[in-house]
Amino acid sequence: MKATGIIVEYNPFHNGHLLHLREARKQTDADVIIAVMSGSFLQRGEPALLPKWERAQMAIDAGVDLVVELPFHFATQQADIFANGAVDILDALGVQTLFFGSENGDADAFTQTAKLLTEQSIPFKAAMGRFLEDKANSYAVAWNLAIREIAPNLALDLAQPNNILGFHYTRAIIEQRKRIEIATMTRQSAGYHDESPAHHSIASATAIRRMLLANDWQSVKQYVPETTLAILHKYRETYSFVSWDDFWPLLRYQLMTAPTSQLQAIRGVSEGIENRLQQATQLATNFDEFLGAVTTKRYSSARIKRVSLQILAQQAKTKAPTQNYIRLLGMSSAGQRYLSQVKKVATLPIVSTASKTDPALIQKDVLATKLYSLSPSLGDQLLRDYHTSPYRKKL
Amino acid sequence: MKATGIIVEYNPFHNGHLLHLREARKQTDADVIIAVMSGSFLQRGEPALLPKWERAQMAIDAGVDLVVELPFHFATQQADIFANGAVDILDALGVQTLFFGSENGDADAFTQTAKLLTEQSIPFKAAMGRFLEDKANSYAVAWNLAIREIAPNLALDLAQPNNILGFHYTRAIIEQRKRIEIATMTRQSAGYHDESPAHHSIASATAIRRMLLANDWQSVKQYVPETTLAILHKYRETYSFVSWDDFWPLLRYQLMTAPTSQLQAIRGVSEGIENRLQQATQLATNFDEFLGAVTTKRYSSARIKRVSLQILAQQAKTKAPTQNYIRLLGMSSAGQRYLSQVKKVATLPIVSTASKTDPALIQKDVLATKLYSLSPSLGDQLLRDYHTSPYRKKL
Numbered sequence: 001m002k003a004t005g006i007i008v009e010y011n012p013f014h015n016g017h018l019l020h021l022r023e024a025r026k027q028t029d030a031d032v033i034i035a036v037m038s039g040s041f042l043q044r045g046e047p048a049l050l051p052k053w054e055r056a057q058m059a060i061d062a063g064v065d066l067v068v069e070l071p072f073h074f075a076t077q078q079a080d081i082f083a084n085g086a087v088d089i090l091d092a093l094g095v096q097t098l099f100f101g102s103e104n105g106d107a108d109a110f111t112q113t114a115k116l117l118t119e120q121s122i123p124f125k126a127a128m129g130r131f132l133e134d135k136a137n138s139y140a141v142a143w144n145l146a147i148r149e150i151a152p153n154l155a156l157d158l159a160q161p162n163n164i165l166g167f168h169y170t171r172a173i174i175e176q177r178k179r180i181e182i183a184t185m186t187r188q189s190a191g192y193h194d195e196s197p198a199h200h201s202i203a204s205a206t207a208i209r210r211m212l213l214a215n216d217w218q219s220v221k222q223y224v225p226e227t228t229l230a231i232l233h234k235y236r237e238t239y240s241f242v243s244w245d246d247f248w249p250l251l252r253y254q255l256m257t258a259p260t261s262q263l264q265a266i267r268g269v270s271e272g273i274e275n276r277l278q279q280a281t282q283l284a285t286n287f288d289e290f291l292g293a294v295t296t297k298r299y300s301s302a303r304i305k306r307v308s309l310q311i312l313a314q315q316a317k318t319k320a321p322t323q324n325y326i327r328l329l330g331m332s333s334a335g336q337r338y339l340s341q342v343k344k345v346a347t348l349p350i351v352s353t354a355s356k357t358d359p360a361l362i363q364k365d366v367l368a369t370k371l372y373s374l375s376p377s378l379g380d381q382l383l384r385d386y387h388t389s390p391y392r393k394k395l
Numbered sequence: 396m397k398a399t400g401i402i403v404e405y406n407p408f409h410n411g412h413l414l415h416l417r418e419a420r421k422q423t424d425a426d427v428i429i430a431v432m433s434g435s436f437l438q439r440g441e442p443a444l445l446p447k448w449e450r451a452q453m454a455i456d457a458g459v460d461l462v463v464e465l466p467f468h469f470a471t472q473q474a475d476i477f478a479n480g481a482v483d484i485l486d487a488l489g490v491q492t493l494f495f496g497s498e499n500g501d502a503d504a505f506t507q508t509a510k511l512l513t514e515q516s517i518p519f520k521a522a523m524g525r526f527l528e529d530k531a532n533s534y535a536v537a538w539n540l541a542i543r544e545i546a547p548n549l550a551l552d553l554a555q556p557n558n559i560l561g562f563h564y565t566r567a568i569i570e571q572r573k574r575i576e577i578a579t580m581t582r583q584s585a586g587y588h589d590e591s592p593a594h595h596s597i598a599s600a601t602a603i604r605r606m607l608l609a610n611d612w613q614s615v616k617q618y619v620p621e622t623t624l625a626i627l628h629k630y631r632e633t634y635s636f637v638s639w640d641d642f643w644p645l646l647r648y649q650l651m652t653a654p655t656s657q658l659q660a661i662r663g664v665s666e667g668i669e670n671r672l673q674q675a676t677q678l679a680t681n682f683d684e685f686l687g688a689v690t691t692k693r694y695s696s697a698r699i700k701r702v703s704l705q706i707l708a709q710q711a712k713t714k715a716p717t718q719n720y721i722r723l724l725g726m727s728s729a730g731q732r733y734l735s736q737v738k739k740v741a742t743l744p745i746v747s748t749a750s751k752t753d754p755a756l757i758q759k760d761v762l763a764t765k766l767y768s769l770s771p772s773l774g775d776q777l778l779r780d781y782h783t784s785p786y787r788k789k790l
Contacts, residue, residue, distance in 0.1 A: 249769070250648045256765050257709045262657070282778065314652045370651050374644070382677060 001338050004030035004097045005090035005180070007070075007083075007169065009038045011048050011209070012232060013058035014224045016187075016202045021063055023185045024099035032065035032338045034093055036086045037329065038075035039365060040372035041313075043082050045305025047242045047372060049209055051381070054235050056329035057391045061227035065335035067391075068093070069327035072368040076309055078139070083168035084176070088324050091178040092348035098169055098182050103160040105186030110163075113156045114170040120150050138300050162187050212241055240377035244305070247375065248287040251312050255281040258311075267315045268307040273299065277308070313371055315364070325361055327351045330391035355386040396733050399425035399492045400485035400575070402465075402478075402564065404433045406443050406604070407627060408453035409619045411582075411597045416458055418580045419494040427460035427733045429488055431481045432724065433470035434760060435767035436708075438477050440700025442637045442767060444604055446776070449630050451724035452786045456622035460730035462786075463488070464722040467763040471704055473534070478563035479571070483719050486573040487743035493564055493577050498555035500581030505558075508551045509565040515545050533695050557582050607636055635772035639700070643682040645769065646707050650676040653706075662710045663702040668694065672703070708766055710759070720756055722746045725786035750781040 004024050010017060024033055037059065039052045048055065056067040069075075074085025090098060104110070117124055127149045131142035147158055156163055166184055173180050203211075203223040211219045212232065221229060255263075255278050263274040276294050284290035295301045326348050331339060343350060351357045354366060369385040372378070399419050405412060419428055432454065434447045443450065451462040464470075469480025485493060499505070512519055522544050526537035542553055551558055561579055568575050598606075598618040606614045607627065616624060650658070650673050658669040671689050679685035690696045721743050726734060738745060746752045749761060764780040767773075 250645065253645045253648070253766075253769055256769070257707070257762060259709060259711065262709070285775070312652070314654060314657070316654065367652060371648075374648055374651070380680070 001031040001334075001341065002029065003032045003034055003093065003095045003338060003342075004028040004099050004183075005034045005036065005093070005095035006064075006099055007086040007090075007165075008035045008059070009042050009048070009205070010035075010055045010059055011038075011042060011205050012050065012055060012212075012224065013062055013228045014203065014205060014208055016204070018062055018225050019202070020099075020101050020185065024183075025063075027185065028097045028099055028183050030097070032332075032334050033063070034066040034068070034090065034095055034335075034338075035059055035064045036070045036089050037067050039069045039072060039327075040368050041072060041076045041309055043075060043077070043079070044302045045076060045307070045309045046244060047247065047375065049212065049241045049243075050232075050235050050239070051372070051378070051384075052329055052369075053384070053388055053391065054231050058228045058231050060330040060332055060335075060391055060393050061231070062225050063332075064330075065332045066093070066328075066339060067330040069329050069365070071322070071324060071327070072313075072364050073322045074324070076306060078306070079164055079168040080172070083165070083172040085324055087169060087172040087176060087178060087180070089326055089348065091176070091180055092324075092326060092346050094342045094345065095180060098173065098180050100162070100166045100169055100182070100184050101187040102162045102166040102184045103187060104156055104163050104166070105184055106155070107182050107184050109155040110166050110170040110182060110184065111174075113151070113154055113158075113167055114174050116151055116154075117147065118171060118174050124150050136297050138298055139303065140300060141297075209241075213243070239379060242372070242375045242377045244287040246377055247312055247371075248290070250374065251287070251308055252281050252284075252290075254311055254314075263311065265316050266307070267310045267317050268303075269311070269317075273307060277304075277311070313368060322364075323349075323361060325349045325351055327362070327365065328390040330393075332393045336392065353386075353389055396426040396729075396736065397424065398427045398429055398488065398490045398733060398737075399423040399494050399578075400429045400431065400488070400490035401459075401494055402481040402485075402560075403430045403454070404437050404443070404600070405430075405450045405454055406433075406437060406600050407445065407450060407607075407619065408457055408623045409598065409600060409603050411599075413457055413620050414597070415494075415496050415580065415582075419578075420458075422580065423492045423494055423578050425492070427727075427729050428458070429461040429463065429485065429490055429730075429733075430454055430459045431465045431484050432462050434464045434467060434722075435763050436467060436471045436704055438470060438472070438474070439697045440471060440702070440704045441639060442642065442770065444607065444636045444638075445627075445630055445634070446767070446773070446779075447724055447764075448779070448783055448786065449626055453623045453626050455725040455727055455730075455786055455788045456626070457620050458727075459725075460727045461488070461723075461734060462725040464724050464760070466717070466719060466722070467708075467759050468717045469719070471701060473701070474560055474563040475567070478560070478567040480719060482564060482567040482571060482573060482575070484721055484743065486571070486575055487719075487721060487741050489737045489740065490575060493568065493575050495557070495561045495564055495577070495579050496582040497557045497561040497579045498582060499551055499558050499561070500579055501550070502577050502579050504550040505561050505565040505577060505579065506569075508546070508549055508553075508562055509569050511546055511549075512542065513566060513569050519545050531692050533693055534698065535695060536692075604636075608638070634774060637767070637770045637772045639682040641770035641772055642707055642766075643685070646682070646703055647676050647679075647685075649706055649709075658706065660711050661702070662705045662712050663698075664706070664712075668702060672699075672706070708763060717759075718744075718756060720744045720746055722757070722760065723785040725788075727788045731787065748781075748784055 006024055021033060041047055059067045068089060070086050074082055124146055127146035128142055131137050131145045144158060158164055158167060170182055208220060208223050260274060263269055280290050280293040284293055291301055291304055294304050351362060354362055366385060370382060373381040401419055436442055454462045463484060465481050469477055519541055522541035523537055526532050526540045539553060553559055553562060565577055603615060603618050655669060658664055675685050675688040679688055686696055686699055689699050746757060749757055761780060768776040
């Protein structure tokens with residue numbers, strides 16, 4: 001069976017994702033599509049709108065064959081770490097191709113750029129360091145300046161968000177020496193950051209979340225498949241949608257009481273950012289005010305959200321490599337067949353039920369899900385992660 | 396001017412306190428009564444029902460001349476540390492006599508007992524250690540068994556709660572070699588633990604808190620002076636009363652996310668209690684359930700509440716002695732006169748306004764008050780401690 005991998009957040013699954021999924025299957029002639037999906041918390045340092053179990057079901061019901069979780073350690077970090085974790089999992093599951101959407105749309109441009117920057121990694125790091133010395137430069141700005149210095153005539157525009165992700169996926173494949181091909185499609189309208197719908201059936205996840213939080217189901221309907229709509233409706237009968245606001249009282253408390261030395265030991269805390277965060281806590285009355293008070297040119301809001309999340313989850317800096325693993329969240333019947341075939345040769349441990357797994361392996365993700373379940377939007381789901389089996393699509 | 400000291404929590408100030416106050420003045424022939432009062436959190440590991448500022452006002456309006464705060468470090472610990480902090484402050488303020496209520500009522504019994512146990516401190520500690528080896532013994536039980544072994548014929552019954560406190564006050568005076576006399580009155584009815592009113596005008600603070608939380612003002616009226624009632628009424632127009640329930644979401648979050656090594660570094664955490672606390676967090680849905688699940692013969696509920704509070708406030712174990720100080724909370728005109736007289740000779744720093752004070756000195760108490768102000772019962776009082784001046788009674 002031929003497997004194609006995709007890397008997703010599905011927050012929530014919408015028509016743009018459906019298009020991407022169908023193209024992935026068609027363009028790569030795949031028997032199964034495997035999605036590596038972030039769990040409770042996402043790459044931009046935000047909690048998911050609704051739990052991973054519902055989001056996995058959305059994916060399976062819409063045609064994905066296998067949904068596995070990208071562990072918290074990778075899912076909530078900058079693009080290079082995120083990509084490394086996801087590529088590692090897809091390779092362990094034996095995918096032949098990684099398919100992604102991009103503004104560029106030409107796979108060769110990604111391969112050439114990734115190869116070039118992998119070969120030039122030493123001068124690139126030196127240039128990064130130099131550009132970061134200017135305190136007005138954010139990490140992203142320094143990164144772009146360094147790339148332009150090393151490779152002034154790149155075919156790939158690395159200021160575009162999906163190009164950046166695709167580049168990191170490709171580089172992860174090259175650096176990890178994986179035998180995975182890449183394929184890409186040009187992304188249709190609605191970029192990640194667009195907040196208003198641009199197309200008659202496709203809107204960004206950001207815009208759709210906005211509609212959902214405003215209870216504007218009439219609009220939502222237009223931009224998500226019926227399978228997603230049904231799951232959202234059912235979820236909303238009992239729970240509310242989760243946002244950073246739900247965790248603001250806990251973050252505020254943590255920043256207020258944690259000793260400075262403890263904050264300094266947290267992953268992503270550097271350059272005295274802990275002082276800015278602590279000071280902002282005194283005056284902010286909600287998460288947006290807090291974010292507004294600490295975001296600067298140097299510290300993008302994504303970076304602040306990521307570091308806030310690590311503080312919230314009390315994740316210390318660590319030098320030891322994190323053991324990756326394959327956590328099954330959902331599967332179609334084709335996905336089940338593929339899994340039973342690949343199981344014997346998979347190069348990472350496969351986790352089906354948390355309660356039957358070595359606690360040390362899944363510790364961080366159990367903590368992340370417990371933390372997520374402290375959201376007042378969710379009611380009592382504290383131990384759900386232990387007892388939930390992967391979603392299986394009924395035929 | 397002759398000053399008499401008392402050590403109080405006033406949670407809230409009631410008729411029994413008024414009686415005690417009047418007796419203190421009468422029996423010791425005092426010109427001024429100085430109360431050392433716990434701030435936001437109390438000796439049994441609980442948050443105060445309402446802020447220290449309102450409680451200080453209750454005291455001054457009812458006739459206390461000077462109210463100063465017992466710093467968090469001392470106020471939230473077992474009786475010996477609590478007593479040491481309070482006696483230190485009263486001595487620095489030049490009191491001649493320490494007055495307290497007790498079941499025994501005879502000052503000599505306290506002095507003799509405290510002297511005896513101070514002289515016998517080495518065999519006493521050895522006996523304590525021996526009795527604590529039996530894991531069924533709580534600290535309090537071992538303490539009592541050790542005392543009975545060292546001094547089988549004591550006149551003082553050290554199983555009585557007010558006798559224990561009086562004993563610790565007296566021992567603190569002896570050990571710190573302070574020149575403070577002690578005087579005591581027999582406590583009228585209503586012990587600390589009584590939850591139902593026993594006397595037509597005196598009820599325990601516990602019983603009164605219960606009435607207040609049940610909004611039973613008709614009963615409350617009977618047991619508190621009018622001055623207290625007015626302050627409680629005014630407070631309740633805007634705020635609610637504070638309890639551990641207010642902090643349960645934060646404690647639960649902290650126990651769920653803090654690494655075990657971090658919990659082990661917290662003051663009062665020993666013997667693997669952190670594991671019991673973390674496990675109980677998974678199933679408890681409120682603070683009482685949590686407390687019920689972790690309280691045992693060995694770990695009294697007061698000890699669990701104290702250690703929970705230290706975890707909530709993220710207070711690490713520390714070997715360095717804590718600098719004591721005199722934080723002014725309220726004063727009568729006589730109190731103001733006394734203060735201006737004693738100011739020049741006071742042996743501890745005096746703090747009138749937090750915003751004008753060395754932050755390092757008051758750091759722990761600022762943190763405690765901020766933490767306290769995170770209670771949803773209080774609305775936005777986060778920076779109140781910085782801007783509030785001591786209450787002065789208008790003539």
